[in-house]
Amino acid sequence: xxxxxxxxxxxxxxxxxxxxxxxxxxxxxxxxxxxxxxxxxxxxxxxxxxxxxxxxxxxxxxxxxxxxxxxxxxxxxxxxxxxxxxxxxxxxxxxxxxxxxxxxxxxxxxxxxxxxxxxxxxxxxxxxxxxxxxxxxxxxxxxxxxxxxxxxxxxxxxxxxxxxxxxxxxxxxxxxxxxxxxxxxxxxxxxxxxxxxxxxxxxxxxxxxxxxxxxxxxxxxxxxxxxxxxxxxxxxxxxxxxxxxxxxxxxxxxxxxxxxxxxxxxxxxxx
Numbered sequence: 001x002x003x004x005x006x007x008x009x010x011x012x013x014x015x016x017x018x019x020x021x022x023x024x025x026x027x028x029x030x031x032x033x034x035x036x037x038x039x040x041x042x043x044x045x046x047x048x049x050x051x052x053x054x055x056x057x058x059x060x061x062x063x064x065x066x067x068x069x070x071x072x073x074x075x076x077x078x079x080x081x082x083x084x085x086x087x088x089x090x091x092x093x094x095x096x097x098x099x100x101x102x103x104x105x106x107x108x109x110x111x112x113x114x115x116x117x118x119x120x121x122x123x124x125x126x127x128x129x130x131x132x133x134x135x136x137x138x139x140x141x142x143x144x145x146x147x148x149x150x151x152x153x154x155x156x157x158x159x160x161x162x163x164x165x166x167x168x169x170x171x172x173x174x175x176x177x178x179x180x181x182x183x184x185x186x187x188x189x190x191x192x193x194x195x196x197x198x199x200x201x202x203x204x205x206x207x208x209x210x211x212x213x214x215x216x217x218x219x220x221x222x223x224x225x226x227x228x229x230x231x232x233x234x235x236x237x238x239x240x241x242x243x244x245x246x247x248x249x250x251x252x253x254x255x256x257x258x259x260x261x262x263x264x265x266x267x268x269x270x271x
Contacts, residue, residue: 024260027259039203051129064076107125177191216233217234
């Protein structure tokens with residue numbers, strides 16, 4: 001029995017205008033009222049998606065969000081962490097060295113702010129991520145020691161990302177950190193072993209459930225594991241081919257209310 005629905009945001013729940021459509025909103029609110037857990041799964045911090053959480057009414061004492069692509073599971077009301085996985089500055093050194101070598105922009109995030117690294121050109125991340133502090137910093141000046149980071153980001157125009165950045169990422173770096181593309185213009189460097197499925201596993205265990213109780217919606221590389229592991233993994237028509245191969249079902253695109261279309265059929269008796 002499906003008891004939890006986990007949704008990627010960009011190009012999945014959100015349309016091209018970065019909006020939750022009225023149809024998607026109505027269906028998810030109805031299911032939430034029927035005690036189905038609705039969980040937003042994103043690479044962003046919770047502050048950056050708070051307007052969407054409020055729009056869907058996911059603000060009760062038992063609502064959670066998967067943030068930082070599974071690195072942090074956070075209670076929506078108290079902001080207390082249920083699960084947290086981070087990475088040290090030392091392990092991010094190889095990411096910085098790669099970015100510096102190719103003169104690619106870089107941002108480093110802990111669980112509170114974004115450090116815009118000043119050793120290379122400015123990124124476009126400020127145009128993508130809102131409602132979080134950005135702080136200028138040189139990589140060598142970042143806090144070290146026990147300070148925990150969530151990830152590093154390259155936010156670079158999509159054409160340059162596909163033609164210059166992705167082909168240049170060495171296998172050695174991919175072995176040191178989890179490298180995933182979450183949007184056409186965003187490449188993420190996560191702690192090894194961290195993905196949205198890791199965060200969802202912690203949340204399912206919190207409720208006493210397992211992956212058989214989970215339905216997921218996604219489109220991109222950073223959704224692959226949660227699509228693969230869910231009892232019902234659903235991929236959008238606009239999703240990547242390799243992610244579609246892991247899906248149990250496909251639905252219409254994010255601009256065609258694909259989430260609502262699938263849920264209205266699957267949960268017809270609750271509508």
